[in-house]
Amino acid sequence: MKVLDNQQMRLLDRITTKEYKIPGLILMENAGMNTTVEVMKALNEDYRKKVIIICGTGNNGGDGFAVARHLYNKDVQVKVYIVGDEKSIQNDAKVNFEAIQAMRVSIGVLKDENDMIDFNLDLMKSDIVVDAIFGTGLNKPVKGIANEVIGVVNKVKRKIISVDIPSGISGDTGKVLGSAIRATKTVAYQLPKIGNLTAPAIEYNGELLICPIGIPQEAISKSQYEAKLITEKTLKDILPIRGLNSHKGNYGRALMIAGSRGMTGAAILASKAALRSGVGMLHLAIPEELNDILETQLTEVMTVPFQVPKGNAKEFTGVEDIMGSLQRSNVVALGPGLGRSKETEVIVERVLREAKCPVILDADALNVLPKMLKLLKKVKSRCILTPHPGEMAKLTGLSIPEINENRIKVAKDFSRKYGVIVVLKGASTVITDEEGHVYLNTTGNPGMATAGSGDVLTGIITALVGQKINLIGAAMAGVYIHGRSGDEAAKITGEYGMIASDMVREVPRIITEIVNKKKAFD
Template identity: 45%
Template sequence: MKICSGEEMRLIDEATINKVGIPGIILMENAVFAVVNEIRKDIKPTVNTRVTVFCGQGNNGGDGFGIARHLSNMALNVTVVFIGNYNNLRNDAKINYEMLQNLRIPIKTINPDSAIDDEIAYLIQRSDIVVDAIFGTGLSKKIEGLFKDLIDLINFYGKYIISVDIPSGIDSKTGAILGNAVKADKTVTLALPKSGLYLYPGTDYVGELIIADIGIPRRIIEEADLKMNVLTDEEVKSLIPIRFTRSNKGTYGRVQVIAGSKGMTGAAALTCLGAYKVGTGVVSLGVPASINNILEGKLTEVITIPLPDDEGRLCRESFYTIKPYLEKAMVIAIGPGLGQNLEIVELMDLIIKNSKVPVLIDADGINAIARNIEMLKNVKVPLVLTPHPGEMGRLIGKTTEEILEKPVEIVRDFCHEWNVILVLKDAKTIIGHPNGEIYINTTGNSGMSVAGSGDVLTGIISGLIAQNMDPYKAAVLGVFLHGKAGDLAAKELGYHGMLAGDICSYTSEAIKMYFEN
């Protein structure tokens, strides 16, 4: 599903009005109906239901005026608080304001340069519902003064809050909090979801997210050439690899994992199991010879390949032993638990140069690339990197904080510069393609913040690629299924004490949810 920034939505609105000829007032009225219908779902409105609608002086405020009109027509006790100046109202917002005046619906006007008075606190305190229509998706500067105090007050009283399009105070593109933001119970976003609703910290303020159709023609959205996406359930169903009645292990591909070192056998094991859990036919593991017996005991379904090592770690010579096996694989997954030294850097370079199939690089494989990023110029096949923010920082010479500040921009720039697929792992994992396409993942939970979780993901994505899935689609689907498995595990086990093995165990359940339906 396509998502957009506030600026992209503005251009889509303009195209709808100017190219198609649908008046803005109709789009606004459709938006109004959508929000009112959500309010009706949440409560059984009566004449005693008190609603306070806070409106700014832009189009978001215009939506608020229209919402107040319809709620009043339902015989609810409605008060409008307008923060602004009538002379600053324009077009559709002004029309909706004047309708309120004609219907004599109470409007309390506040000068933005003044201070909050006791009446505002009283209105909020006695309200059953607060509608936030103060700032929309066009907000770009920090909220200060009366607006900041007003949002503090709205949040303080803990009333049921519905935000129109986006909670006031969130940057619609980045999810940044512009000084302060309304903490909504429900957000009704209009036409298309805004990317800031999915990104931290803004996503924590959204509550339940409802996407409302307001009549924007599909053709206009397609012509906008939007690059940001989230997966829907229907899209997940369409992506899951099919199974054939007449098939064998070769039908579902072969993953070649290169992972593990002394003390890090678990990383290798979890990667292999993750690949099997998404339906891969064969998984083989290249591992330091000195720990091969351990992994043979742990992984009865995995083919292990003992490789030359140096004190429990793979080395440059390991490549020449593993090379014939690389040629049999559909995908190579390398990095989990390898350890860090110059020999690993050389091994990584040899594998990238010589691979004829997609390569997925994680963990210590990424750390090796960070020591010689120029090796990415040797790529002749699709390359998928799956760093967490710390590893990403090492790749490009930035701090973790800098990575988290502009994650979408960093992913897009890195994919373009190095022609790779990038999976930036975080609470909202971002998956980028060299063509500028971005997916924001919507599954997962805090229980997954545990050692080994990323190794399972490496296996999942690799296992999907092995089944002839496009590497980018495999990364997008793999991240989604990994998070969904974590959600299923959390539902059964709780967030505390969840292990990476639990995520692995529930991966097949996550697929079953969509495949059987």
């Protein structure tokens, strides 16, 4: 599913009205009808309940006026409040505004603090609030009476349904522009906007529902948008159905370089996740002193023990054992629990210089990478980097707040500069590639903010690349499966008690579910 920014949505609207001759008023009518359906669900079809609809003076407000008209026709108790000067309402929004005037829908106007008394009283008597103040086009901080209205609405603790996007959220970035409505449900029209899917906006959406409004699918399919939402349907085109006449060699020979004293768990979790994601053979390079522990914990993994010098890192001859295994692998992942030693730096540098297979860099590999960033441009194969915002800060020199406020741009710029795929982890993980494509994932939950969660993701992506799935497809499938596994684990343990191994347990079931649906469809 494509994801739009403000400019792209305006362009698609213009194409719909100019090339396909569909008036904007029809799109607004469809938007109003779909939102009305959701309001009636929230009311449980109880017509005695009261709905307050707060409208701005633009097209978002026009959608709100259309909702008011439909609810009024159903004998629902409706009151509309306009934030701003009603004289500035124009075009399609004006048509719907004049319609509710003619129907004698109760209308109030909010221009200053003196108008807030009746509004506050009505809010306290209401059951549902419809937020149609600002749409995706908002590009400056909310101030004045609108800011006061948003603050009051958030305090009354009513069910709030936002039209297209919660008012106060940037449709381009998901940034809160001063203040924003905290919706119970957001009804996004036709396609999700970037602001619907990225942090911190996802804290404000509530339940996100995508509703069609009549924009032709042909217009959407012709449009060349860079951003897409990863869905289960996306994965059906990525995950292959296994042939009956197959063997372990068909599903990849992966090398994982992970673990160190005190951090064997990272290597174990990444390895188990890779095995549960279907890799054919997995070799794990591990310091020799930890080999017995790993062989006990990972009976299906072949270990590659290497010696770590106690003194000068120049004596690190064990790296040759790793390189020997690398030459026989079709994917290598390094970093989980590897430590930030000089030996780690040697391993990362040698892998980047010598690997002819895809390279996945995570955790401690990313922590030492800033010292050798230029090597990314010289790698013989392609790389996937899986940083969280803190690791991305070290790679870019930006602060964590700067990254979190511009997640898509930061990831895109890094991908293009260094020719790599970036998986920027966090709430709504962002995936970008060298060509500027953007993919957003919304599976997952706060319970996944636990030690080892990133190691599980690395293992899943490694296994998928090993099975010869193209790198961007493996990254997309990996983050989706990882998030879904966390969602399923949370149903059993709750978010508070979830640990990373709970996610590993769910991985094969999620993959099986997706592949079985693919079989049924085919």
